[in-house]
Structure formats: C-alpha cells, structure tokens
Amino acid sequence: MNAQRLLETFCDLVRISSPSKEEAEVAIWCAAALKEAGCTVRFDESAVTTGSDTGNLIAYLPPSPGVEETATLYFSAHMDTVNPGRGIEPIIGEDGIIRSTGETVLGGDDKSGIAPIIELVRTLAEGNRPHPRIGVLLSTCEEIGLLGAAAMDNAQFHDEPCFVLDAGGAPGYVIIGSPFHHTYKATFTGKASHAGILPEEGISAIMLAGKAIVAMEQGRLDAFTTANVGTIVGGLADNIVPETCMISGEFRAMEPARRDYVQAEMEARMREAAATGGGSVEIIWKAEYEGFTISEDDPLVRFVLDTARELGLPADAAFSGGGSDANFLNSRGLRPLVLGTGMTEVHSTREALAIRDLEDTCRLIEALAYNWQEQRMGL
Ligand SMILES: [Zn+2]
Numbered sequence: 001m002n003a004q005r006l007l008e009t010f011c012d013l014v015r016i017s018s019p020s021k022e023e024a025e026v027a028i029w030c031a032a033a034l035k036e037a038g039c040t041v042r043f044d045e046s047a048v049t050t051g052s053d054t055g056n057l058i059a060y061l062p063p064s065p066g067v068e069e070t071a072t073l074y075f076s077a078h079m080d081t082v083n084p085g086r087g088i089e090p091i092i093g094e095d096g097i098i099r100s101t102g103e104t105v106l107g108g109d110d111k112s113g114i115a116p117i118i119e120l121v122r123t124l125a126e127g128n129r130p131h132p133r134i135g136v137l138l139s140t141c142e143e144i145g146l147l148g149a150a151a152m153d154n155a156q157f158h159d160e161p162c163f164v165l166d167a168g169g170a171p172g173y174v175i176i177g178s179p180f181h182h183t184y185k186a187t188f189t190g191k192a193s194h195a196g197i198l199p200e201e202g203i204s205a206i207m208l209a210g211k212a213i214v215a216m217e218q219g220r221l222d223a224f225t226t227a228n229v230g231t232i233v234g235g236l237a238d239n240i241v242p243e244t245c246m247i248s249g250e251f252r253a254m255e256p257a258r259r260d261y262v263q264a265e266m267e268a269r270m271r272e273a274a275a276t277g278g279g280s281v282e283i284i285w286k287a288e289y290e291g292f293t294i295s296e297d298d299p300l301v302r303f304v305l306d307t308a309r310e311l312g313l314p315a316d317a318a319f320s321g322g323g324s325d326a327n328f329l330n331s332r333g334l335r336p337l338v339l340g341t342g343m344t345e346v347h348s349t350r351e352a353l354a355i356r357d358l359e360d361t362c363r364l365i366e367a368l369a370y371n372w373q374e375q376r377m378g379l
Pocket of ligand 1: 078109110142166167
C-alpha cells in the first residue's frame with residue numbers, strides 16, 4: 001500500500017460530485033485508474049433501470065502469474081453520495097482527520113470504500129506476491145434504494161465472496177446480518193362533513209389513522225426489529241371533518257417468521273382502527289429488500305476476523321439495522337460481507353474519516369487478498 005497515493009485518491013474521489021443518478025464522472029475516473037492498473041473494465045446495462053447516467057462498473061484484475069483462475073474475490077462499494085454533496089472540498093486536520101468544509105457531506109460514504117479498493121488493485125498489480133483474480137463492483141444509486149445493486153448484471157457470479165466496504169465501525173468490524181426492510185402506505189377513508197354544523201355526520205380519517213398509529217408498536221420492538229411511522233398527510237381545512245388521511249412508514253426484521261408476524265400485526269391494527277371507527281383503509285406494502293444473516297462461525301467470517309486480528313485491528317462481528325448493496329448482492333449470486341471503513345457521522349455535514357482508518361481499511365483488504373491465496377480459501 002502506498003499511503004500517500006491512497007490519501008490522494010480519496011481526496012480526488014470526493015472532489016468529484018456524484019449524487020445518486022449522476023455517477024458517470026466518478027465512474028469514468030475509477031475506470032481509468034483501474035484500467036491503468038491492469039484491470040478489464042466494463043459497465044453493465046443497469047442505467048436503463050436505475051435512471052443513472054452510468055451503469056455499474058464491473059472490473060477484473062487477473063490473478064498473479066502462476067495462479068490459476070479458480071475463484072474470484074470480489075470487493076464492492078457504491079459511487080453515489082447523499083446531499084448536500086456537490087462541490088465537496090476535503091480538509092485534512094492536524095489531528096489526522098479528514099472533514100468537509102461544513103457546507104457538504106464528506107462523501108466518505110462510500111468513497112472510503114472505493115479509494116482502498118483502487119489502492120488494493122494498484123498494490124496487487126505492482127507487487128510480486130501471489131493473489132487471486134480480483135473482481136471490483138462499483139454500484140450506482142445505493143443511497144436511493146440500492147437500485148444499482150438490484151439491477152447488477154450477475155451473469156458472472158458463482159457464489160463467490162464479496163467484501164462490501166460500506167459501514168461505519170472501525171476497519172475489522174464485520175456485519176453478519178442485516179434486516180428485511182418493508183414499507184407501507186396506508187390511506188384511511190372516513191366521511192367529510194361540516195365540522196361545526198354536522199360533525200355527527202362525519203367520520204374523521206385523521207382520527208382513524210391516529211388510533212391505528214397508537215395501536216401499532218413503534219420504535220425498537222426487540223433487539224432485531226424496528227418500526228416507524230414516517231409521514232402523515234390528511235385533511236383539507238379546519239372546518240371540514242377530514243375524509244382522507246395517508247400515513248407511510250416502515251419496519252425492519254431479521255427473520256422471515258418475525259417479518260411476517262410484524263407485518264400481519266400492523267395490518268390488523270390498521271384494519272381494526274378503520275373498521276371500529278366506521279371507515280376503511282387501503283394498505284400498499286412494498287418489500288424494499290431482503291435481509292440476510294451469516295453465522296459467526298462461517299468460514300468466511302472467521303477468515304476476516306482472523307486476518308483483522310493478525311493486523312492488530314479490532315475484530316468484531318455484529319448485526320446492522322441498515323441495508324446496503326449486500327442485501328441485493330446476496331440474492332444475486334455472491335456471498336457478501338459488509339466491512340467497516342471507519343466512516344463517522346455519515347449523511348451529515350459533520351461527516352469525518354480518520355486517515356488512520358482509511359489506511360487500515362486498505363491494509364485489511366490487502367491482507368484478505370494475500371491470505372485468501374496463501375490459505376487457498378477458494379479451493
Ligand atoms: Zn453507503
């Protein structure tokens with residue numbers, strides 16, 4: 001690893017604006033860097049589905065001379081960043097921490113993943129230690145619903161491991177589970193009437209929705225289950241008994257059985273509130289993405305934790321309440337594991353990244369690639 005080059009790559013990457021659906025410029029930059037390092041690079045057809053100005057970037061670095069092309073080790077990150085994310089200028093503090101000017105996010109989510117992957121490829125290509133074939137997946141539109149990963153061309157995937165560099169937590173932190181994520185829109189219908197003259201004739205849809213919300217469990221339901229009503233819209237004027245009220249929300253659960261139970265419960269509470277109040281409700285559910293769990297004893301998890309320990313990094317496996325590209329890559333022919341990159345306060349203008357963490361992420365994935373070959377993990 002060339003630490004100075006890694007830092008420069010990170011700063012170059014965050015200076016290129018790449019809001020969701022506008023990843024082309026950063027994609028071209030990455031494609032050039034990966035090609036120069038010896039990768040074959042192509043873009044898939046996902047732009048048709050995602051609406052981005054580019055497809056996902058898919059690159060391969062051939063194995064080192066003498067190493068058979070048996071299995072590919074994949075590394076992935078997403079190219080888009082959240083708002084405010086145009087015109088990012090990284091500022092390196094004397095404390096060794098990179099921040100934005102305070103006007104924008106830093107974009108470490110997820111360029112703290114991309115920069116180490118590019119440095120990994122350069123290092124492997126320059127060195128003479130045996131390494132396996134490396135696959136690089138840089139996705140689009142992760143922040144607006146994992147759209148790029150969902151539409152990823154998966155023709156070349158054969159159940160290989162894929163390290164997704166896209167989580168907070170120190171390098172060495174491994175996510176071994178992420179929940180199923182479901183959202184809903186529920187439209188309650190009552191009956192409009194004059195609020196002062198004939199309130200008896202009216203059925204307040206806001207009251208129906210309110211009773212449903214109170215009856216539904218919210219917040220943290222258990223260690224692995226959460227629920228939230230996120231928006232509410234209803235009514236026309238203070239003197240009209242409101243005829244409609246729409247609420248939208250989500251829940252997340254780790255196990256399919258728990259997911260089905262929570263969904264059925266929420267639906268029952270909403271229907272009950274509507275029916276007892278004399279109104280009705282129409283509920284539209286959407287499965288945003290599927291959850292996954294991996295055993296802490298899984299050989300791949302143990303391999304990462306052992307490698308992290310070898311480097312003196314905190315080796316830690318835990319569940320996450322959030323989703324990432326891994327939730328889709330998991331159902332698209334890869335075995336993804338999400339790794340922490342040290343990013344902090346993401347999705348805020350206080351976002352920061354320690355140079356030390358950027359370097360440790362790179363050291364870790366470099367060791368993963370070499371150890372994978374040495375321990376003949378793919379065989
Ligand atoms: Zn991210």
